Amino acid sequence: MRPPARSSSARALASLREPRMQPVRTMKPSAMSKRKLKDSSAESAECISQVQKILRERFCHHCAAGKLFGMEQQYRHLLELLKRTTVHGESNSALIIGPRGSGKTALLNHVLKDLREMEQVRENLLEVHLNGLLQTNDKVALKEITRQLQLENVVGDKVFGSFAENLAFLLEALRKGDRTSSCPILFVLDEFDLFVHHKNQTLLYNLFDISQSAQTPVTVIGLTCRQDILELLEKRVKSRFSHRQIYLMNSFDFKQYLKIFKKQLSLPAEFSDESFAQKWNNNIQHLSEDKTVQDVLQNLFHHTKDLRSLHLLLMLASSAVTVHHPLLTAADLQEASRQHSTDSKANIVHGLSVLEICLIIAMKHLNEVYDGEPFNFQMVYNEFQKFIQRKAHSMYNFEKPVVMKAFEHLLQLELVKPLERPSARAQREYLLMKLLLDSSQIMDALQVYPNCPTDVKQWAASSLSWL
Structure with missing residues (x-):
C-alpha cells in the first residue's frame, strides 16, 4: 500500500522544521593572515638554516664544535700537558696513538680551542703544523716551519751549515728575555710515522732535543696510527723523547x-x-x-x-x-x-661500453677457471672470441686493435692492474694482469647497467667459461 499523500500544509510545516542547507561561502585570506603565513615560513626557514649549520659543524671532524666521546681522560691529560707549556713555559713531547678515525685530530683540536679561550694563553702560543704526507723531507719541513713562524725575512739569504743550526737560529729569533717570558711553540706532526723515514731522523732528533733543553719552551705532539712507532725511532731520538703516549681506541658498544x-x-x-x-x-x-x-x-x-x-x-x-x-x-x-x-668501482662499470663489459666478463670467467691466477690480454681476447663464435654474433665481432684499445681503457680506469711495471721490450698482449673487481661487484653492476644485451647477461651469469 502507498503511504497517504501529505497535504500542502503538512509539507510546509515539515519544511519549517527542517534546517535549510546554507551555501558554503569561501573566505578569501586577509592581508593579515597572508602576512602571518609569510612570517611563519620565514621563521621555519631560519630554523632549518640554523639546524644545518649546527649539524655541519658537528660532523666536520676538523671542527672543534662537536662533542668528544669516550676520551675524557685523554682530553684532561693533553690539556694539562699543553697548559704547562703555555702557562709555565715547560717543554715537553707526547705521541697520540690510535687507529684511523679514532678521534686523534678531533681531540687535539678540542684541546687547542679550549687553550686559546684562556686569558693567560690567548695570543701567547705559536703553532706549527706539519704533515708527513706533505713535508716529505727535512728541507721541505724546515721551509714550512719558517713560513708558519713568519720568519722568511729574518732568514733571508743566510747559509747554514746544518739543519740543527738553521732550526736553532729560527728559535733564537723568537726568543725574548728569559725562558718564562719567551713565546711557547707547539709543533704538531701529523702522520708522525712518515717523519721517521726522513734521512737520519734529523728533524725528530732536533725537535726532541730542543724539547729537553732549557731554551725556548717547545712541545712536540705527534699523531700516528702505528702501534709500534717507538720501535721505529733511532736510539738517539728515542732517548730524547719523553715517552708520553696517549692511546685512543673506539671501545664503545x-x-x-x-x-x-x-x-x-x-x-x-x-x-x-x-x-x-x-x-x-x-x-x-x-x-x-x-x-x-x-x-x-x-x-x-x-x-x-x-x-x-x-x-x-x-x-x-x-x-x-x-x-x-x-x-x-x-x-x-x-x-x-x-x-x-655505494660501490665506486661498480659505478664506473655503469659507464662502460658493451665491448668493455664483455672483456670484464671474460676476465671474470678466467678468474673462475684458473682460481684467481693472473691472466694476459691474449687469454682475455681468446675467451671473448669463444663467446662470439658460440653466439654467432657479428655485432660483437671487433678487430683485435679495437679490443686492445678497450682493454687499455680498463687499465686507465684501474679496473685492471698489471702485476709488474711493463718494460719497453715487453709485448703488451702477454703482460700479466689482475682484475680489481670481484664476481659479486660485476653481477650487481650488470643488474643496473642500462640496456645490457640479454646474451651478455646470460654469459656473465653462467658458472662455467665457454671453454
Whole structure:
C-alpha cells in the first residue's frame, strides 16, 4: 500500500522544521593572515638554516664544535700537558696513538680551542703544523716551519751549515728575555710515522732535543696510527723523547653508539626556537627507537666503529631536511645508507661500453677457471672470441686493435692492474694482469647497467667459461 499523500500544509510545516542547507561561502585570506603565513615560513626557514649549520659543524671532524666521546681522560691529560707549556713555559713531547678515525685530530683540536679561550694563553702560543704526507723531507719541513713562524725575512739569504743550526737560529729569533717570558711553540706532526723515514731522523732528533733543553719552551705532539712507532725511532731520538703516549681506541658498544647517534643529532637547549628544538629532539628520540634505523646503524657499526663514517651517514641524511621536510625520517637514513655504501668501482662499470663489459666478463670467467691466477690480454681476447663464435654474433665481432684499445681503457680506469711495471721490450698482449673487481661487484653492476644485451647477461651469469 502507498503511504497517504501529505497535504500542502503538512509539507510546509515539515519544511519549517527542517534546517535549510546554507551555501558554503569561501573566505578569501586577509592581508593579515597572508602576512602571518609569510612570517611563519620565514621563521621555519631560519630554523632549518640554523639546524644545518649546527649539524655541519658537528660532523666536520676538523671542527672543534662537536662533542668528544669516550676520551675524557685523554682530553684532561693533553690539556694539562699543553697548559704547562703555555702557562709555565715547560717543554715537553707526547705521541697520540690510535687507529684511523679514532678521534686523534678531533681531540687535539678540542684541546687547542679550549687553550686559546684562556686569558693567560690567548695570543701567547705559536703553532706549527706539519704533515708527513706533505713535508716529505727535512728541507721541505724546515721551509714550512719558517713560513708558519713568519720568519722568511729574518732568514733571508743566510747559509747554514746544518739543519740543527738553521732550526736553532729560527728559535733564537723568537726568543725574548728569559725562558718564562719567551713565546711557547707547539709543533704538531701529523702522520708522525712518515717523519721517521726522513734521512737520519734529523728533524725528530732536533725537535726532541730542543724539547729537553732549557731554551725556548717547545712541545712536540705527534699523531700516528702505528702501534709500534717507538720501535721505529733511532736510539738517539728515542732517548730524547719523553715517552708520553696517549692511546685512543673506539671501545664503545652498540648501546653507546646509539647514544652518540642521538647526541650528534639533538639540538642544544640554547637553540633560538624552543618549540622547534623540542619537536626535533622528540623526533630524534623516536628515530633511535625505530627498528629500521637501528638496522641501518647496526650494519654500519659492524662494518666500522669509525665515527667519521657515522658523521658522513648523518650528513647525507640531514641534507634532506628542508622547509617542506623539516624533520628527519627513517627513509632519509635508509637512502643515506644506500648512498654511503655505494660501490665506486661498480659505478664506473655503469659507464662502460658493451665491448668493455664483455672483456670484464671474460676476465671474470678466467678468474673462475684458473682460481684467481693472473691472466694476459691474449687469454682475455681468446675467451671473448669463444663467446662470439658460440653466439654467432657479428655485432660483437671487433678487430683485435679495437679490443686492445678497450682493454687499455680498463687499465686507465684501474679496473685492471698489471702485476709488474711493463718494460719497453715487453709485448703488451702477454703482460700479466689482475682484475680489481670481484664476481659479486660485476653481477650487481650488470643488474643496473642500462640496456645490457640479454646474451651478455646470460654469459656473465653462467658458472662455467665457454671453454
